[in-house]
Amino acid sequence: xxxxxxxxxxxxxxxxxxxxxxxxxxxxxxxxxxxxxxxxxxxxxxxxxxxxxxxxxxxxxxxxxxxxxxxxxxxxxxxxxxxxxxxxxxxxxxxxxxxxxxxxxxxxxxxxxxxxxxxxxxxxxxxxxxxxxxxxxxxxxxxxxxxxxxxxxxxxxxxxxxxxxxxxxxxxxxxxxxxxxxxxxxxxxxxxxxxxxxxxxxxxxxxxxxxxxxxxxxxxxxxxxxxxxxxxxxxxxxxxxxxxxxxxxxxxxxxxxxxxxxxxxxxxxxxxxxxxxxxxxxxxxxxxxxxxxxxxxxxxxxxxxxxxxxxxxxxxxxxxxxxxxxxxxxxxxxxxxxxxxxxxxxxxxxxxxxxxxxxxxxxxxxxxxxxxxxxxxxxxxxxxxxxxxxxxxxxxxxxxxxxxxxxxxxxxxxxxxxxxxxxxxxxxxxxxxxxxxxxxxxxxxxxxxxxxxxxxxxxxxxxxxxxxxxxxxxxxxxxxxxxxxxxxxxxxxxxxxxxxxxxxxxxxxxxxxxxxxxxxxxxxxxxxxxxxxxxxxxxxxxxxxxxxxxxxxxxxxxxxxxxxxxxxxxxxxxxxxxxxxxxxxxxxxxxxxxxxxxxxxxxxxxxx
Ligand code: AGP
Numbered sequence: 001x002x003x004x005x006x007x008x009x010x011x012x013x014x015x016x017x018x019x020x021x022x023x024x025x026x027x028x029x030x031x032x033x034x035x036x037x038x039x040x041x042x043x044x045x046x047x048x049x050x051x052x053x054x055x056x057x058x059x060x061x062x063x064x065x066x067x068x069x070x071x072x073x074x075x076x077x078x079x080x081x082x083x084x085x086x087x088x089x090x091x092x093x094x095x096x097x098x099x100x101x102x103x104x105x106x107x108x109x110x111x112x113x114x115x116x117x118x119x120x121x122x123x124x125x126x127x128x129x130x131x132x133x134x135x136x137x138x139x140x141x142x143x144x145x146x147x148x149x150x151x152x153x154x155x156x157x158x159x160x161x162x163x164x165x166x167x168x169x170x171x172x173x174x175x176x177x178x179x180x181x182x183x184x185x186x187x188x189x190x191x192x193x194x195x196x197x198x199x200x201x202x203x204x205x206x207x208x209x210x211x212x213x214x215x216x217x218x219x220x221x222x223x224x225x226x227x228x229x230x231x232x233x234x235x236x237x238x239x240x241x242x243x244x245x246x247x248x249x250x251x252x253x254x255x256x257x258x259x260x261x262x263x264x265x266x267x268x269x270x271x272x273x274x275x276x277x278x279x280x281x282x283x284x285x286x287x288x289x290x291x292x293x294x295x296x297x298x299x300x301x302x303x304x305x306x307x308x309x310x311x312x313x314x315x316x317x318x319x320x321x322x323x324x325x326x327x328x329x330x331x332x333x334x335x336x337x338x339x340x341x342x343x344x345x346x347x348x349x350x351x352x353x354x355x356x357x358x359x360x361x362x363x364x365x366x367x368x369x370x371x372x373x374x375x376x377x378x379x380x381x382x383x384x385x386x387x388x389x390x391x392x393x394x395x396x397x398x399x400x401x402x403x404x405x406x407x408x409x410x411x412x413x414x415x416x417x418x419x420x421x422x423x424x425x426x427x428x429x430x431x432x433x434x435x436x437x438x439x440x441x442x443x444x445x446x447x448x449x450x451x452x453x454x455x456x457x458x459x460x461x462x463x464x465x466x467x468x469x470x471x472x473x474x475x476x477x478x479x480x481x482x483x484x485x486x487x488x489x490x491x492x493x494x495x496x497x498x499x500x501x502x503x504x505x506x507x508x509x510x511x512x513x514x515x516x517x518x519x520x521x522x523x524x525x526x527x528x529x530x531x532x533x534x535x536x537x538x539x540x541x542x543x544x545x546x547x548x549x550x551x552x553x554x555x556x557x558x559x560x561x562x563x564x565x566x567x568x569x570x571x572x573x574x575x576x577x578x579x580x581x582x583x584x585x586x587x588x589x590x591x592x593x594x595x596x597x598x599x600x601x602x603x604x605x606x607x608x
Pocket of ligand 1: 301302303304347348349350351352353356399400401402488602603604605
C-alpha cells in the first residue's frame with residue numbers, strides 16, 4: 001500500500017518526511033517522492049526504486065521549507081517509474097498532490113480534462129485528480145479539494161499543497177486510512193502512526209468522507225458538507241513493530257483480516273452490473289480475440305496453482321472452454337501442445353517466480369497469447385505477458401499467501417465472467433454472478449467476526465501430527481490449499497484430496513489421531529460428501545467440517561463444524577479458504593512456529 005506523510009511546523013520538512021517514509025517502508029512500495037513549500041513555490045523531488053534513491057538525489061539538492069508532503073507508491077495504475085511516482089502536480093505546477101487508493105472514474109475525468117486542453121505526464125489516476133483540483137482552484141485550496149472530491153468515485157487518502165498557500169496542507173480520506181498527528185506547535189498527516197511516532201503519540205483518526213486542514217496554528221477536521229467537526233485525540237500505545245503489523249501479532253494475520261478490503265480492491269471498477277460482465281481492459285485482448293481462444297492453459301506454482309485449479313472449474317463451467325492447469329515447473333520442460341489459439345494464464349502474487357516466468361516464455365515461444373494475474377505491479381511476469389489483470393491486493397508480506405489467493409480467485413471469476421458473457425452466459429446470469437461477487441467482501445468479514453471459533457478448533461487439534469483435507473468439485477483445490485497452509489507454517493504433515501479419492505488409499509490413514517477437515521458447503525455434491533464423512537466417522541476418524549450455515553445433517557455427524565455464508569458454488573472457495581487460513585495460523589502459533597517466515601521458505605521463489 002502507498003504511504004502518505006505531511007508536515008506543517010517550525011522545523012525543516014524534508015528530513016521529517018524522509019524519516020516518516022522510511023518508517024512506512026514495510027508497507028511495500030516501488031517509488032517515492034516529496035513536495036516542499038518554501039514561500040516561493042513548490043519543490044517536487046521523486047524517484048523510482050527504493051527510498052535510498054530519493055535520499056541520494058536529495059543529498060545535493062535538499063529543498064528548504066517547513067511545510068511539505070511525502071509519499072511512497074505501491075503501483076496500481078502505471079508501472080513504478082519516476083514520472084508515475086508521486087507527488088503529481090496540476091498543469092500550473094502550483095498544486096502538488098499525493099494519493100493512496102484507486103480513483104475508479106479517473107478515465108472519465110481524464111477524458112474531460114483532455115478535452116479542456118490538459119496534458120498529462122504520467123499514466124496515473126492520481127495526476128488526473130491533481131489536475132482536477134488545479135482546475136477547481138479559485139484561491140482556496142480547501143474548497144478546491146472538497147469540490148474535486150465531490151466528483152470522485154473510489155478509494156483515496158490524499159494530501160495536497162499549493163504554492164499560493166504556503167502554510168497549508170489539506171488532506172482527505174475515503175477508504176484509505178489517514179490520521180492527524182498533533183505535536184507541540186507542529187502538525188502531521190500520515191497513513192499510519194509509524195511515520196510520526198517519534199514526534200507525537202497524540203493522533204486524530206479521520207473517518208471516510210472527512211478532510212483536515214493543517215496550518216501553523218492548528219488543524220481543523222471537516223467533511224464535504226460541514227466545515228468543522230469535533231474529533232477525539234487518541235494516544236498511541238503501540239510500539240513501532242506492532243504498528244507496522246497494524247496491531248496484529250503477525251503480518252499473516254493482518255493480511256487474512258485485510259481480505260474484505262483487498263478483494264474489494266481487486267473487483268473495484270471492473271464489474272458492469274448493467275451489462276452483466278466485467279471490464280478487463282488490461283488483458284489487451286479484443287472480444288474477437290477472446291472468442292478465437294479454443295483452449296486455456298493456466299500455469300503457476302504453489303498457492304497460485306491452487307487458485308488456477310479453481311479457475312479451471314469457473315472457466316469450463318461458465319465459458320465452456322477446455323482448461324488445463326499446469327505446474328509451471330512441469331510445463332516449462334515438457335513439450336506442451338500450445339498454439340496461437342491457446343490462451344495461457346500465468347498466476348503469480350510476486351510476478352517473479354522463476355518457473356512461472358519460464359513457462360510464460362515457453363508459451364510465447366509457441367505463439368500463445370499470454371495474460372498474467374499478478375499482484376506486484378511492474379514485476380517481471382507482469383511486464384513479459386501480453387496483457388493482464390493486477391490483483392491490487394496490496395503488498396503481501398507473510399510468506400504464506402492468503403489475501404493474494406482470494407484476490408486471484410476473484411480475478412479468475414471476473415475473467416470467466418468476461419469470456420462467458422461473450423459466449424453462453426445471459427445478461428441475467430451475469431448480473432446474478434456480479435451480485436454474488438459483490439457480497440463476498442462482507443461475507444468474508446462475517447467469517448472473520450467468528451474467528452474465535454476457529455481458534456478454539458485449532459486448540460483442540462494443535463497436537464495432531466498429520467491431517468487430511470477433503471473437498472469435492474470447486475472445493476477440492478481448497479482442500480489442497482488448506483493442507484498447504486497448515487504444513488507450510490505449522491510443519492504438521494497435511495494432505496489435500498478429492499473426497500471421493502479417500503477410498504482409493506488415504507482411508508487407510510484414518511484413526512482417532514488424524515483430524516479430517518471436510519470442505520462441505522451445501523453445493524451440488526453435498527450429499528456425496530456426507531457419505532464421505534460417514535465413512536470417516538465409521539473408522540473412528542475425527543471430523544472438522546466447514547458447512548453452510550444451518551446444515552443440521554453434517555452438524556450431527558461431525559465432531560466440529562464452522563459455518564460459511566451461502567454463495568454461488570463457484571465462488572464458495574473465496575469463503576471456505578478463510579477459516580482454513582485462520583486454522584493453520586492458530587495451529588502454527590500454538591506450536592511456536594515463525595508464522596511470517598516459516599523455515600526453509602521464501603516469499604518469492606526466484607530460482608529454479
Ligand atoms: C503459498 O503460501 C506459498 N508462499 C507459495 O506456494 C507461493 O504461492 C508460490 O511460491 C507461488 O508464488 P507466486 O504466487 O508469487 O508466483
